[in-house]
Amino acid sequence: MNLDRNNLPKPEICMQEIKNWLSQRPEPPKAYLHAFGCQLNVADGENLSGILQAMGYVMTDDVKQASLILYHTCAVRENAEDRVFGTLGSIKKLKQENPALIICVTGCMTAQKQVADKIAKSYRYVDIVLGTSAVNRLAQMLYAHMHGLRYAQDIETVIDIPENLEPLRESKFKASVPIMYGCNNFCTYCIVPYVRGRERSRKPENIVSEVKKLIQDGYKEIMLLGQNVNSYGKDLDIKITFPELLRELNKISGEYWIRFMSSHPKDATPELMDCILECEHVAKHLHLPVQSGSNEILKRMNRNYTVEKYLSQVNYIREKNPDFSLTTDLIIGFPDESEQDFQATLALVKQVKYDNMYSFIYSKRTGTKAASMLDSISDSEKSRRMQELLAVQREISVENNKRFIGKILTVLCDGESKKRSGHMSGRSSENMLVEFAGNADMLGKFLKIKITDSRSNCVIGEII
Ligand code: SF4
Known part of the structure; x- marks a missing residue:
């Protein structure tokens, strides 16, 4: 009933x-x-x-x-x-x-x-x-x-934003803070706008006071969440952009990092890149989901940017910091993705040299526009493309990770190493997975780690 x-x-x-x-x-x-x-x-x-x-x-x-x-x-x-x-x-x-x-x-x-x-x-x-x-x-x-x-x-979507909640947080040092709900973008493969409704931003003062309280309570990493944080504030009566919100949060005193996701390339601006580079508390990493390296596929995905525009954003930040850490999401096997489209994706990956990527074989969602698109590509061909992409990314990651050898990274220790006994792990500001000899007393602490070796998915170091 x-x-x-x-x-x-x-x-x-x-x-x-x-x-x-x-x-x-x-x-x-x-x-x-x-x-x-x-x-x-x-x-x-x-x-x-x-x-x-x-x-x-x-x-x-x-x-x-x-x-x-x-x-x-x-x-x-x-x-x-x-x-x-x-x-x-x-x-x-x-x-x-x-x-x-x-x-x-x-x-x-x-x-x-x-x-x-x-x-x-x-x-x-x-x-x-x-x-x-x-x-x-x-x-x-x-x-x-x-x-x-x-x-x-x-199952109706309530548009009111719940405030003054007291979440039962799983971590004592990492906290997620939703800054907005819903999405206006209607990427053709995605069900989110239909189930989460249109974009609703939280008021900046509520976000700032929640983050302030978390930092006072000892949280070291705050993850700001939204389906597209770059359009934060567009629906509010007051004028505020996402980079302006980041700069407000950056004024809070304490020892902490701010991360955010997800960031839609169509709304990622030079203002955002400058803000990341300039704000001491904003982690030096950008996850910018490109989804495909083919303009034809991007158009059919309704992503509203071109490969050229995306590359201009990458170039903007890499010109200011050539080692700047970038990660992305990619969908392989979008309906009727041709070999040429796939090669364009590979070429983009080789050009940008991402530190990491999250790649998925396209999965049809009932209720989306893409669900009615014809698809003549076989599952085995999609798997082959995925394997080729993963092999290319693995080589890039191996090379990229070497750049950290000899450097000292600040790392927030967040768990035990899954592979090396007696080792702990954590992420650097660049979102690099770092492993080092240590113990559980280090959990939730910022540590200086000198990097001595690298692998395809992490770097190894010692505490200094
Ligand atoms: S992929 Fe992201 S931006 Fe696109 S519709 Fe889904 S939630 Fe919105």
Whole structure:
């Protein structure tokens, strides 16, 4: 059944009622939450965990212990959806064993009506289905469920931006801060604008005060998030650009870095590049997703820039700093991508010499324009192109990484090395993965590391 949100008490009243209710239990109930997909989804997941905790739940990593299970889903690739359906299938038994268990599915995947309907029809043990406005609506839906509603669904996008949230952050030293929601770009392969709605920017004063508080609390790396941070502020009444926001944040005193993603090349300006180079707290790395090196494919993707414009941006920043670190995203096998188009992509990669890339074989998303485009390229040919691209990038990364040997990099230690025992790892300002002998006491600290060796995916060094 669909709910009329106007008939429910306000979220804060629902939260208080649920809190009172749960506090009567002999011990606090446990909640399990898993966020699939991008960093914005992970940030949503931290906000949802914060809401559950404020209502009286204790978060658990063990799904079998939970009285409430929440999956915050992703719709960008089909295999992400398949994983969610597989996961839902695997917890059916838990609901059979414990009918009081509450199962919620939220996020981009369930914002699509056909998916929400499929869950309502085929996964009847799911109790609550919400779209991308889960942060705004979770408390009300739980309230309705606790008042006897067997199945609650609301997949409409709420345009209000939730403020004053208290996310339950996974890291004690790295924090994500969404600065805007939604997207206006309608790249033809992408479902995001349909499920997350149009661009809505947070007010700069709210962002600045959140970042200030995080830095006071000891956070060392702040990741500003948006589908296209470069169009930040365009929808606000006051005049502010993304580089202006970065410069405001850069005034905060303390020891910290600011990173951001994603950055659409059509809106990346010289002003942004200058800001990155000049602001001491802004990390010296730019992720600029090009997606293809063919103007014909870029046009069909509706990316609104040409290879020439993209290269002029790369040249602008590399002329000021020849070693400036660039990474990108690429889609291989977009419908009817010809061999010539693919060769153009390879040529671009060789010319820019990215430090790293995230490449994907095109995945058709129902509801997008590209889903109806004809595609005569076989899967095996797409895989061959992908392998060729990866081999080219591997060689470039090996060469690029050598430039750090002998240099001293500042590194934020963020975990144990996955490959070398007794070693820790972290990222430099340039976003380079650095590994060094160390121990867990170094977590969350900035360290000076002298680089002594390099690999294709990291550099090795010693603390000085
Ligand atoms: S910019 Fe394009 S790829 Fe990125 S979220 Fe918007 S539509 Fe999707």
